[in-house]
Amino acid sequence: MDESELARGLEGVTVAETRLSDIDGEAGDLVVGGFPVADLATNATYEEALFLLYNDRLPTAAELDAFRADLADRRSVADEVRDVLRMAAEAGDPPMDALRAGVAAANLDTGEANPEGTARRAVAVLPTIAAAYWRYRQGTAPVEPDGGLRHAANYLYMLTGEEPDEASVRGLETYLNTVIDHGLNASTFAARVVISTESDIVSAVTAAVGALKGPLHGGAPGPVLDMLQEVHDSGDPESYVRTKLDAGERLMGFGHRVYRVRDPRAAVLSGAAERFYDAGGDAAFFETVTAFEEVATDLLAEYKPGRSLETNVEFYTAALLHGVGIPRDLFTPTFAVARVGGWTAHCLEQLQDNRLIRPRARYVGDRDRTWRPLADR
Numbered sequence: 001m002d003e004s005e006l007a008r009g010l011e012g013v014t015v016a017e018t019r020l021s022d023i024d025g026e027a028g029d030l031v032v033g034g035f036p037v038a039d040l041a042t043n044a045t046y047e048e049a050l051f052l053l054y055n056d057r058l059p060t061a062a063e064l065d066a067f068r069a070d071l072a073d074r075r076s077v078a079d080e081v082r083d084v085l086r087m088a089a090e091a092g093d094p095p096m097d098a099l100r101a102g103v104a105a106a107n108l109d110t111g112e113a114n115p116e117g118t119a120r121r122a123v124a125v126l127p128t129i130a131a132a133y134w135r136y137r138q139g140t141a142p143v144e145p146d147g148g149l150r151h152a153a154n155y156l157y158m159l160t161g162e163e164p165d166e167a168s169v170r171g172l173e174t175y176l177n178t179v180i181d182h183g184l185n186a187s188t189f190a191a192r193v194v195i196s197t198e199s200d201i202v203s204a205v206t207a208a209v210g211a212l213k214g215p216l217h218g219g220a221p222g223p224v225l226d227m228l229q230e231v232h233d234s235g236d237p238e239s240y241v242r243t244k245l246d247a248g249e250r251l252m253g254f255g256h257r258v259y260r261v262r263d264p265r266a267a268v269l270s271g272a273a274e275r276f277y278d279a280g281g282d283a284a285f286f287e288t289v290t291a292f293e294e295v296a297t298d299l300l301a302e303y304k305p306g307r308s309l310e311t312n313v314e315f316y317t318a319a320l321l322h323g324v325g326i327p328r329d330l331f332t333p334t335f336a337v338a339r340v341g342g343w344t345a346h347c348l349e350q351l352q353d354n355r356l357i358r359p360r361a362r363y364v365g366d367r368d369r370t371w372r373p374l375a376d377r
């Protein structure tokens with residue numbers, strides 16, 4: 001009989017040391033690569049944030065140029081991968097299924113085996129896969145990546161075929177940086193478990209995409225957008241919220257397992273969304289968003305006194321991604337496009353001082369069954 005304490009869901013268990021990010025749920029602080037998330041997210045390009053996670057320091061201008069060029073060189077996918085994405089789109093398969101299938105095949109034609117190169121390949125190729133799937137779903141042909149555009153700009157370009165404006169690129173880039181890493185969340189843990197067997201980084205990223213697909217992890221911003229659009233149409237946030245809470249339902253985009261105050265990423269993303277919508281977006285929609293937050297936060301305090309239920313990252317993610325032109329169905333794949341930076345950085349970190357991750361389960365089954373031949377059952 002195993003007497004060790006049972007930690008369901010591994011809550012409160014520390015299984016790794018990391019230099020990548022740290023969450024203080026009581027204070028509402030998030031540090032990424034040594035910076036408060038607001039500083040990193042609003043100042044860095046995605047490539048800079050990624051270099052920081054991989055190297056534990058910011059790049060020089062020359063290093064950043066070389067890193068950017070290397071990532072840009074790794075963006076294309078083979079025709080056969082596109083065929084899989086086309087099949088998935090035509091069959092109406094969910095976008096995360098297409099992403100998982102695409103990333104699993106991402107290295108088959110490159111011969112790349114070293115972890116650093118494979119990590120960069122995984123990061124570079126995810127936007128290409130998501131965009132190609134989306135283009136097929138729209139009945140159009142994929143757009144070839146443009147090596148002259150930085151990571152975020154190229155993603156938007158591959159979705160629309162048009163070079164995006166700077167406000168949209170900065171909006172998306174701020175999002176990608178804000179969620180690039182967030183401690184040992186489920187998908188990051190999945191990636192670390194896989195790489196701890198000394199498997200490869202593409203396998204680890206494939207597992208992580210599978211973990212992120214689940215509605216308990218990466219699925220909230222789509223429903224948040226539905227909710228915001230419904231309230232924007234009705235113009236009555238209070239009755240929307242009361243109806244939901246009276247029915248015992250949860251409001252999407254509020255509450256968090258770790259944060260007991262407003263999610264610091266919500267602050268970063270609300271600022272980014274405000275800048276974006278001020279620069280020429282749908283200002284009336286953004287007014288609905290901010291008004292809804294105020295009404296919902298007050299009503300959650302009324303309905304759930306003593307519980308601190310405030311805005312989480314998904315609330316402003318929905319507003320910002322919708323604004324910059326990411327289709328609703330690509331919200332979770334776009335989360336993966338961001339988080340793959342953290343997944344791969346965690347894999348490289350795990351490999352530096354690897355120990356196979358192998359927890360135990362407490363056996364609660366029978367022990368004294370007697371085998372009966374098939375004919376006797």
Ligand code: COA
Nearest residue numbers: 220249250251252253254255256257304307309312313314
């Ligand atoms: N709307 C209404 N009530 C909520 C709520 C929400 N978004 N989040 C939590 N609550 C309530 C619960 O109903 C529960 O009330 P009760 O004690 O009267 O039963 C109480 O707050 C505690 O809930 P609990 O499930 O223990 O909180 P948790 O820490 O496990 O939940 C989430 C964290 C994120 C799963 C939860 O807040 C949630 O479902 N939020 C909505 C989905 C979402 O936005 N997900 C994205 C997360 S980044």
